[in-house]
Amino acid sequence: MTEGPTRQSVLDAHVVIAYPRVHIDVHLTARSGEIVGLVGPNGSGKTTVLRAIAGLAPIDAGRITIGQTVVDEPNAAVLVSPQDRHVGVVFQDYRLFGHLTALENVAFALRCRGRNRVTARAESMQWLERFDLADHAHHRPTTLSGGQAQRVALARALATDPAVLLLDEPLAAIDPQSRGEIRDDLARYLDDFAGVTVLVSHHHDDIVALASTAFALDAGRVTWSGPASNLVLQSARMK
Amino acid sequence: MKTMTPTRRRPKARPPVAVLVLATLGGALFAVPLVAMLIRTPWRSAWSIVTEPELRTALRLSLVCSLSATAISFVLGVPLAWVQARLDFPGRALLRAITTLPVVLPPVVGGLALLLAVGRNGILGRYLFDWFGVRLPFSTAGAIVAETFVSMPFLVLSVEGALLGADGRFEEAAATLGASRWTIFTRVTLPALRPALIAACVLCWARALGEFGATITFAGNFPGTTQTVPLSVYQAFETNPPAAIVLSLLLVAVSLVILVTLRHRLVVRT
Numbered sequence: 001m002t003e004g005p006t007r008q009s010v011l012d013a014h015v016v017i018a019y020p021r022v023h024i025d026v027h028l029t030a031r032s033g034e035i036v037g038l039v040g041p042n043g044s045g046k047t048t049v050l051r052a053i054a055g056l057a058p059i060d061a062g063r064i065t066i067g068q069t070v071v072d073e074p075n076a077a078v079l080v081s082p083q084d085r086h087v088g089v090v091f092q093d094y095r096l097f098g099h100l101t102a103l104e105n106v107a108f109a110l111r112c113r114g115r116n117r118v119t120a121r122a123e124s125m126q127w128l129e130r131f132d133l134a135d136h137a138h139h140r141p142t143t144l145s146g147g148q149a150q151r152v153a154l155a156r157a158l159a160t161d162p163a164v165l166l167l168d169e170p171l172a173a174i175d176p177q178s179r180g181e182i183r184d185d186l187a188r189y190l191d192d193f194a195g196v197t198v199l200v201s202h203h204h205d206d207i208v209a210l211a212s213t214a215f216a217l218d219a220g221r222v223t224w225s226g227p228a229s230n231l232v233l234q235s236a237r238m239k
Numbered sequence: 240m241k242t243m244t245p246t247r248r249r250p251k252a253r254p255p256v257a258v259l260v261l262a263t264l265g266g267a268l269f270a271v272p273l274v275a276m277l278i279r280t281p282w283r284s285a286w287s288i289v290t291e292p293e294l295r296t297a298l299r300l301s302l303v304c305s306l307s308a309t310a311i312s313f314v315l316g317v318p319l320a321w322v323q324a325r326l327d328f329p330g331r332a333l334l335r336a337i338t339t340l341p342v343v344l345p346p347v348v349g350g351l352a353l354l355l356a357v358g359r360n361g362i363l364g365r366y367l368f369d370w371f372g373v374r375l376p377f378s379t380a381g382a383i384v385a386e387t388f389v390s391m392p393f394l395v396l397s398v399e400g401a402l403l404g405a406d407g408r409f410e411e412a413a414a415t416l417g418a419s420r421w422t423i424f425t426r427v428t429l430p431a432l433r434p435a436l437i438a439a440c441v442l443c444w445a446r447a448l449g450e451f452g453a454t455i456t457f458a459g460n461f462p463g464t465t466q467t468v469p470l471s472v473y474q475a476f477e478t479n480p481p482a483a484i485v486l487s488l489l490l491v492a493v494s495l496v497i498l499v500t501l502r503h504r505l506v507v508r509t
Contacts, residue, residue, distance in 0.1 A: 054415050082414040095412035099430040108426070112417035160416055 011036075011164050011196045014062035015052040017045075024048055024220035027062075028198075030213065035190060035197040037211030037228055039204055044217040046200040047092075050166045053198065054089050055082035067163055083112075085164075088157030092169040094149045096141035102152045103128060103137040109159045127155040131189065146174045147182045154189060165190075167199045171206055183209055204231055273491065280488055281481040288485045293462060294471060297486075301467040304379065304454075305447035308386035309394075312443050316394040317436070321424070323395070324402035341453075342392045349388050350456025357384065358457070381458035382465040386447040394443035401435030402428075438501050445497045449490060 014027040024045040030036045038046045051057035053064060055071065058079055064072040066087065071080040096105050106124035107117075115123065128137050131151040141149055150170060157165060174182050187210050190197055201207055207214050207228055214231045216224040224234055281288075288294065323335055341349050357364040357375050367373040375381040405428075413427045429436065451469040458465040460474065468486055475483040 056411050056415070082411070083417045083419065085415075087415060089412070089415040091408075091412060093408070095408055097409060097412075097427060097430070099433070108413070108418070109416040112413075112419075112422065156416065 010065070010067060011053070011198070012063075012065040013049070013053050015049050015059050015064065016061035017048055017052065017057065018060050019048075022220045025062075026215070026217065026220070026222055028215055028222070028225075030196040030198065032196060033194055034213060035199060035211045037207030037214045037231075038198065038200045038217055039202065039207045039214060039231065040217035040223075041202060043219075045220040046202075046217055047168055049217075050089070050168050050198060050200055053164065054087050054166055055080060055085050086160070086162050088160055088162035088165045090150070090153045090157050090165070090167045090170055092172050094141070094153040094173070096144075096149060096152055096156070098141055101138045101140055102133060102144065102148075105141070105152055106156045106159050109156050113160050124155075124159065127159050128152075131155045147178055147185070150174070150182065150186075151189070154186075158193065163195045165193055165195060165197045167197065169200055169202070171201065171203070186210065207231055276484060276488055276491065280484050284481065285485050288482045289489065291482075294468075294482065294486065296463050297466055297468050297471040300379070300382075300463070300465075301448060301469075304382045304386050304467055305390075305444055305450075307383045308390055308447040308450075309440055309444040311383070311387045312391035312394045312447075313436075313440055316391045316439075316443075317398055317429070320395045320398035320402060321428070324399045325407075338395050339392050341389050342396070346385075346389050346450065346452025346454075347456050350385055350453035350458075353385060353388060353453065353457040376457060377459045377461060377465065379458075379464055382454050382467065385453040385457040386450045389450050389453050390443045390447035393446050394439045397439040397442060398432070398435065401432050401439075405431060441497055441501060445494055448493065 010032065011028070011030045013029070015024060017024045022043060022045060026045060026049050028036060028038075028049070038049060040046050048057055052059050052072065053066075059072050059074060061074055063070060063075075066085060069080070070076070070078050071085050072078060096102075097108065100108060103121065103124050106127050107120040110120035110123055111117070125134070125137060128134050131154065133148060133151055133155070136144060136148055136152075141152070144152065150173070154167075154170075170186060171179055171183060183206065190210065199207070199211055201210075208231050211228040214224075214226065214228040215222050216231070216234070226234070289298075319338060323331060323338070353361075354364075354376060355361050357367060359365070359368060359374060359376055364375065367375065373380075375384055409427050409431055410423050413423045418427065448467075449469055450467070451473065454465065454467060455470055455473070460466050460470050462471075466474070468490060472483050472486045472490070475486060
């Protein structure tokens with residue numbers, strides 16, 4: 001979990017994907033400990049950029065580098081599989097395995113990274129405790145609330161010790177009443193993560209609350225980038 | 240005809256009379272033989288017939304063969320369905336057609352084809368015998384092969400349908416967690432399909448249990464070795480008609496229970 005020195009992770013992603021409807025050409029960079037927010041309307045290419053970084057959508061041109069490793073560069077015929085990228089993903093719909101308990105979901109990730117059954121379970125329990133989920137360790141995903149499921153997904157993604165953490169609309173499935181509280185919790189959990197975090201949301205206030213740097217996307221292009229705190233000002237100016 | 244309930248705002252669709260008449264005739268085609276069977280069943284001697292040693296042997300053999308065929312179909316058919324559903328390769332349409340063929344092929348033709356392939360003098364069968372001393376025709380193993388040939392397509396069809404209906408969302412999540420392709424298949428894809436897999440196995444088993452044509456052609460009709468219940472129905476029909484009726488009813492009952500249980504799962508999505 002926390003053994004060894006923290007990887008000096010740098011993300012440099014130049015994502016070019018030509019879809020029939022939209023041509024995506026986005027370049028973003030981030031340093032360790034940085035939380036980058038991607039904001040933009042539906043169809044602006046935010047999620048596609050995340051999928052490209054995760055290795056779920058190969059790029060058509062450009063280059064993606066994680067740490068010192070080039071993971072996708074069509075011109076050099078380099079394409080590293082999602083398994084070998086050390087990228088953790090929290091999907092918008094969380095994608096917790098329905099046939100496994102919360103504990104087993106986290107243990108699944110650790111088993112994939114070579115831990116034996118006993119170690120994986122013990123470490124998973126520590127992760128769940130850290131995310132205030134110890135009471136729900138043996139519950140199936142369908143019996144968890146939105147916030148709890150989100151934390152299980154986050155614990156599962158972080159358990160693999162990723163260099164880059166990707167969060168796709170992490171608050172989309174949360175009901176409005178608990179939104180603020182869960183966002184504060186999320187900010188607290190992300191604080192402890194030493195790698196690069198890339199966060200997607202179509203709510204400006206989420207990005208302002210969670211991210212340090214913001215990229216505004218529209219129709220596949222970056223229309224603005226800068227400190228996340230300036231985003232409010234910027235969006236006011238754009239209106 | 241039923242009177243319309245006044246509370247309903249829209250009137251029920253009134254079926255055309257001709258359609259009703261034809262549908263009734265169509266339904267009767269299936270219902271009348273079933274009723275006839277029930278009427279003519281020698282209920283008093285039914286139990287003694289079912290417990291006759293010969294028929295007990297046939298029943299046991301039927302169970303062994305159909306369960307074995309289902310197990311083989313599962314082990315080979317699920318990967319086959321996965322390849323057909325998830326991989327894009329030239330010849331996929333042809334492969335699909337070939338693996339579905341036994342659904343529509345007369346089973347006797349299937350039995351003949353099996354003889355030519357793995358019979359004593361078949362293109363593979365001769366080597367099976369020369370090298371390993373394995374002789375499939377006229378053996379229980381042969382009956383299992385015949386039943387597998389006929390029943391596996393049903394499993395492949397329904398598993399493939401289920402796979403096509405499931406998007407790869409959970410497989411993607413597993414990949415980002417570092418799961419190997421084999422781990423994803425066994426630990427994510429298959430568990431998510433569990434209900435569909437169970438339904439596919441039951442359907443496959445039901446088809447294997449009723450298999451007749453391919454078995455008698457390829458494996459022959461030997462009591463204790465290859466004579467399953469459908470084959471003994473065929474034989475009893477000549478020598479002991481009441482026993483044939485009782486055995487038939489047994490097969491009907493099992494099949495009916497299966498179909499009613501699976502009624503929501505039998506529609507194959509394409």
